[in-house]
Amino acid sequence: MRMTSSTIRTRWSPKPDTATPQHRRAAKAAAAVAAGALALSLSACGSSDEGSGGSTGDTDDTSNNVTLPKLDGTSLEVAAVWSGTEQANFKKVLQEFEKRTGAKVTFVPAQDPIINFIGSKVAGGQPPDIAMLPQPGAIKQAVDKGWAKPLGSEALKELGENYSQGWQDIGKVSGKPYGVYYKAANKSLIWYNNQVFENAGASEPETWPDLLNTAQTVFDSGVTPFSIGGAEGWTLTDWFENVYLSQAGPEKYDQLAKHEIKWTDPSVKDALTTLAQVWGKPDWIAGGASGALQTDFPASVTQVFTGGDQPKAAMVAAGDFAQVNIPKNMKIGTDAKVFPFPAVGDNGPVVSGGDAAVILQDSKGSQALATWLASPDAASIQAKLGGYLSPNKNVPNSDYPNAVQQKIAKALIDAGDDFRFDMSDQAPQAFGGTPGKGEWKTLQDFLKNPKDIAGTQAKLEAEAAAAYGN
Numbered sequence: 001m002r003m004t005s006s007t008i009r010t011r012w013s014p015k016p017d018t019a020t021p022q023h024r025r026a027a028k029a030a031a032a033v034a035a036g037a038l039a040l041s042l043s044a045c046g047s048s049d050e051g052s053g054g055s056t057g058d059t060d061d062t063s064n065n066v067t068l069p070k071l072d073g074t075s076l077e078v079a080a081v082w083s084g085t086e087q088a089n090f091k092k093v094l095q096e097f098e099k100r101t102g103a104k105v106t107f108v109p110a111q112d113p114i115i116n117f118i119g120s121k122v123a124g125g126q127p128p129d130i131a132m133l134p135q136p137g138a139i140k141q142a143v144d145k146g147w148a149k150p151l152g153s154e155a156l157k158e159l160g161e162n163y164s165q166g167w168q169d170i171g172k173v174s175g176k177p178y179g180v181y182y183k184a185a186n187k188s189l190i191w192y193n194n195q196v197f198e199n200a201g202a203s204e205p206e207t208w209p210d211l212l213n214t215a216q217t218v219f220d221s222g223v224t225p226f227s228i229g230g231a232e233g234w235t236l237t238d239w240f241e242n243v244y245l246s247q248a249g250p251e252k253y254d255q256l257a258k259h260e261i262k263w264t265d266p267s268v269k270d271a272l273t274t275l276a277q278v279w280g281k282p283d284w285i286a287g288g289a290s291g292a293l294q295t296d297f298p299a300s301v302t303q304v305f306t307g308g309d310q311p312k313a314a315m316v317a318a319g320d321f322a323q324v325n326i327p328k329n330m331k332i333g334t335d336a337k338v339f340p341f342p343a344v345g346d347n348g349p350v351v352s353g354g355d356a357a358v359i360l361q362d363s364k365g366s367q368a369l370a371t372w373l374a375s376p377d378a379a380s381i382q383a384k385l386g387g388y389l390s391p392n393k394n395v396p397n398s399d400y401p402n403a404v405q406q407k408i409a410k411a412l413i414d415a416g417d418d419f420r421f422d423m424s425d426q427a428p429q430a431f432g433g434t435p436g437k438g439e440w441k442t443l444q445d446f447l448k449n450p451k452d453i454a455g456t457q458a459k460l461e462a463e464a465a466a467a468y469g470n
Helices: 028-043 084-101 114-123 136-144 153-162 165-170 194-200 208-220 233-248 250-257 266-279 288-292 297-302 320-325 364-373 376-383 403-414 438-448 453-468
Strands: 005-007 075-080 104-109 130-133 179-186 189-193 315-317 336-340 351-359
Touching: 075 084, 075 114, 075 364, 084 104, 084 320, 084 364, 084 376, 114 130, 114 136, 130 136, 130 179, 130 364, 136 351, 153 179, 153 364, 165 179, 165 351, 179 320, 179 364, 179 376, 179 403, 189 194, 189 320, 194 208, 194 336, 208 266, 233 250, 233 266, 233 315, 233 351, 233 438, 250 266, 266 438, 266 453, 288 438, 297 320, 320 403, 351 364, 364 376, 438 453
Parallel strands: 075 104, 075 130
Antiparallel strands: 005 351, 130 351, 179 351, 189 315, 189 336
């Protein structure tokens, strides 16, 4: 499961129809407000005892706020990398579209990186009608190769009514709208086993030094502090981005995301040095570095919330979507709790991302499906099922199944345009989104050897220079 990382960004003032995430600028104060709002909203989450993550909530009561054509006899394919509960829940959204239009929609499981999967389908003359692309860079690549088709008037109408300008702009290439951001993620969160914290006498940290103290307290109680899904390189980029955004600030973050500064910059050294304060302590990581590198993301969450008060680890840095991997016997807000990723610098980070529906075969049916995915009706169905976050501002907050998820969703919507998109998702695919290559592979190597900061910087810069071409 390749999750959409995200960072709440600072506000920008784009020129009409020309702004891209790579051209957005931000005021540091706005980032502080957004991060502070999230911290306040999450601080009230601990008392909730409602629901668990991957519920099979009631989706029968669906609103009808979007006009769709009759599509009897139409067959469509949608490709995405989602699996397990995430895929099953999305299929319920597609089933409602079938019910309303008469179309038949087939979900096509894709491999990561999905842009390579799409390329093979295009080469074979059988591209899916719509692909769910997790990176702005992938959308641009699909446009540059002539695969992606612009959104039609009905989809644009839904976007205009339901999305902040920032989320609309992220789906544009050269000012033209191609992507409907159906799914968002807040990845500046750390989930923890509440029983372990209570037994250890540990408290939720607010700063990085607090986090280190909490980890030591948990370790002293006999439980390994952290679970890391290092088998999937994107989990490691999320760690880095949270540390870097908070420590270096939003302006440096923007510059590094565009490769305007090099990965050999002192700010990168500082972030890696900070990361090494956790990654350099193998006893603090479930299975040590070698164990983490064999642990996928779902397992990294599960091993925090199984084993009673003696799980394999006490905490996992993971987005809101981690809820689908939390066992149903663990109540969100009571047994499984969450706090914002602690502040390394002056402000706490809020890192976010998303998956966008992009049309590859232009037709009445594919345009209708993109319109459906831009509607609050579609997003509400999956919101009720848990483990999902929508950037659609007209999804009722009450549709989310527990108080924790409701507060995370409200923080995202309240941020409006004040957010930053995940750095690795802005990068060229070869650097920021390919298993076994680029940033993913280099950070996996750094997890194995966190003393080699200079060597890691040099490798990151060499890979970035080759991918960005500058």
